[in-house]
Amino acid sequence: MAENNNNDDSSVDSDFSGPYEPLDLNEEELRMLKENSKYVDSLYVTLSGHGNRNYGFDELSVDWESDGSAISDNTHLHWLEIRDYIDQTDLEGVAARDLRARIRNAKAFYRAVALNRSIRYLTVEGNVNRGVAMEDVVSILTPCLRESPKLRCFVVGDFDLSARTSQLLASAIYNCTATLSTFGLKRVNSITATSMSKILDAVKKSNISSLVLDENTISDEVATVLGNALPTLCNVNSVSFRGDYEMEHGRITAEGVEAISDGLNNSSVESLNFWRNEIGTTGGIVLAETLSTNTVLKRLDLTMALSTGYSEYIFSEVGWKMFFDFLQSSALIDLSLGCNNIGDANVAPLVEFLNSSSLESLDLWGVRDVSASGWARFFDGLRGNTSLTTLKMHSVGSNLKDELIRSALCDEATIESVCNSNHTLAVLKGRYAFARSDGQRLLEMNEDTDKAKVARRKILEFYFRNGDENLQELVTMEMNLMPQVLECVGRDGIKVSYQLVRSMPSLFSTNALGGKRKRGFFSWRA
Numbered sequence: 055m056a057e058n059n060n061n062d063d064s065s066v067d068s069d070f071s072g073p074y075e076p077l078d079l080n081e082e083e084l085r086m087l088k089e090n091s092k093y094v095d096s097l098y099v100t101l102s103g104h105g106n107r108n109y110g111f112d113e114l115s116v117d118w119e120s121d122g123s124a125i126s127d128n129t130h131l132h133w134l135e136i137r138d139y140i141d142q143t144d145l146e147g148v149a150a151r152d153l154r155a156r157i158r159n160a161k162a163f164y165r166a167v168a169l170n171r172s173i174r175y176l177t178v179e180g181n182v183n184r185g186v187a188m189e190d191v192v193s194i195l196t197p198c199l200r201e202s203p204k205l206r207c208f209v210v211g212d213f214d215l216s217a218r219t220s221q222l223l224a225s226a227i228y229n230c231t232a233t234l235s236t237f238g239l240k241r242v243n244s245i246t247a248t249s250m251s252k253i254l255d256a257v258k259k260s261n262i263s264s265l266v267l268d269e270n271t272i273s274d275e276v277a278t279v280l281g282n283a284l285p286t287l288c289n290v291n292s293v294s295f296r297g298d299y300e301m302e303h304g305r306i307t308a309e310g311v312e313a314i315s316d317g318l319n320n321s322s323v324e325s326l327n328f329w330r331n332e333i334g335t336t337g338g339i340v341l342a343e344t345l346s347t348n349t350v351l352k353r354l355d356l357t358m359a360l361s362t363g364y365s366e367y368i369f370s371e372v373g374w375k376m377f378f379d380f381l382q383s384s385a386l387i388d389l390s391l392g393c394n395n396i397g398d399a400n401v402a403p404l405v406e407f408l409n410s411s412s413l414e415s416l417d418l419w420g421v422r423d424v425s426a427s428g429w430a431r432f433f434d435g436l437r438g439n440t441s442l443t444t445l446k447m448h449s450v451g452s453n454l455k456d457e458l459i460r461s462a463l464c465d466e467a468t469i470e471s472v473c474n475s476n477h478t479l480a481v482l483k484g485r486y487a488f489a490r491s492d493g494q495r496l497l498e499m500n501e502d503t504d505k506a507k508v509a510r511r512k513i514l515e516f517y518f519r520n521g522d523e524n525l526q527e528l529v530t531m532e533m534n535l536m537p538q539v540l541e542c543v544g545r546d547g548i549k550v551s552y553q554l555v556r557s558m559p560s561l562f563s564t565n566a567l568g569g570k571r572k573r574g575f576f577s578w579r580a
Contacts, residue, residue, distance in 0.1 A: 404432070
């Protein structure tokens with residue numbers, strides 16, 4: 055069993071995993087918990103109603119009234135996800151009094167969690183029909199939310215958000231520990247405008263900076279409440295509306311997106327996530343138009359959110375152009391557009407956007423509708439780009455050839471074409487063969503902030519690597535340019551300098567240099 059030694063919990067991933075690799079609780083992990091072993095710092099605990107050996111370890115077979123100290127007193131447990139799955143389908147052969155006993159035992163487990171002071175990431179997935187009622191869970195866990203000196207993330211999901219539960223959540227958040235930075239409602243039924251308003255009022259008075267509303271159906275009324283509240287949530291810089299992998303959960307209408315967008319311009323939100331949440335073409339254009347005047351939002355994830363190929367979710371060529379035109383004046387530095395049916399017709403406005411904006415990172419995961427000629431135009435258009443440092447190209451299909459990327463980074467046709475290549479792109483993900491070639495060397499060169507030096511090194515290392523053949527280009531060079539050229543060569547390329555003198559000695563004769571040579575070869579100054 056590997057120990058997690060990563061203590062960097064300064065951020066919370068959208069899946070709330072932090073830096074940990076959690077294990078399912080079993081007999082061995084329970085024994086180590088009781089020993090307060092440092093090797094168990096993250097756990098999945100599933101509280102089910104079965105008691106059936108076919109399910110493996112039964113967490114509710116443990117008497118948590120007596121063994122709760124394994125959780126409450128543990129000082130190494132940092133990440134805990136509780137799945138409260140006591141369900142009717144698990145209860146065959148379980149008497150009603152046994153079910154009540156198991157629920158009492160589950161509450162004892164929650165009380166042990168409430169006393170723990172080392173947990174940093176806490177997630178509770180409830181059950182809509184059975185199990186411990188979420189209002190009871192929140193009530194029991196409130197001491198942890200208020201007093202834990204290390205709790206950073208609290209997420210609850212899979213339950214009905216009743217008026218009572220929303221009030222308890224609002225109270226817990228209002229009085230929560232100062233360290234709590236992420237709060238989430240995930241896959242929650244019955245979110246009303248009133249319940250959302252209560253919770254947001256509490257968030258407003260907390261230190262929470264990340265609001266997670268993943269896999270929820272957000273009605274237009276709730277979206278309006280969110281939009282109105284965003285300018286008042288001064289500490290919130292990240293909002294997530296992610297869908298799920300099957301795209302069965304997570305819905306916001308175009309009107310809802312517009313309501314949320316209205317609140318963005320006066321908010322402190324820097325990151326917005328609609329991953330696999332189909333806001334559609336209208337929602338996408340509305341959002342882009344808002345961002346055209348927004349100076350705060352830096353990161354936007356629209357993976358599989360705009361144009362997924364279904365009839366109601368297909369951007370027209372005009373729609374994509376409007377979308378990219380709006381984004382040209384945005385403040386975005388990180389954009390994800392994966393799996394959105396971007397094709398050849400959309401390459402030109404995409405490149406124009408990239409070259410007109412300050413975007414530093416672009417994710418095109420799963421963009422498979424661009425042809426070979428389309429990718430050629432894309433990378434040719436990036437030659438002069440001075441902002442894009444990271445490009446993610448996972449699963450884009452076989453039309454994209456590594457030669458196109460390499461040519462954009464270093465076109466070896468002439469010295470001028472090398473100078474006019476891309477000297478900014480430094481990270482290319484998803485192109486594994488490219489990373490194993492000399493293309494990786496080009497990316498590493500581009501990491502240097504001195505772009506003149508990058509161009510010079512590419513000329514020396516790649517243009518002149520063919521030996522005497524390319525050195526012949528200097529023969530026809532105007533003589534007044536020679537000092538500058540030789541000075542540049544002399545900075546980084548002693549080997550090339552030697553080859554130059556050896557292959558064309560006439561360039562360095564007394565006559566070629568116009569009489570007497572008063573300065574040495576490496577003494578030229580630009």
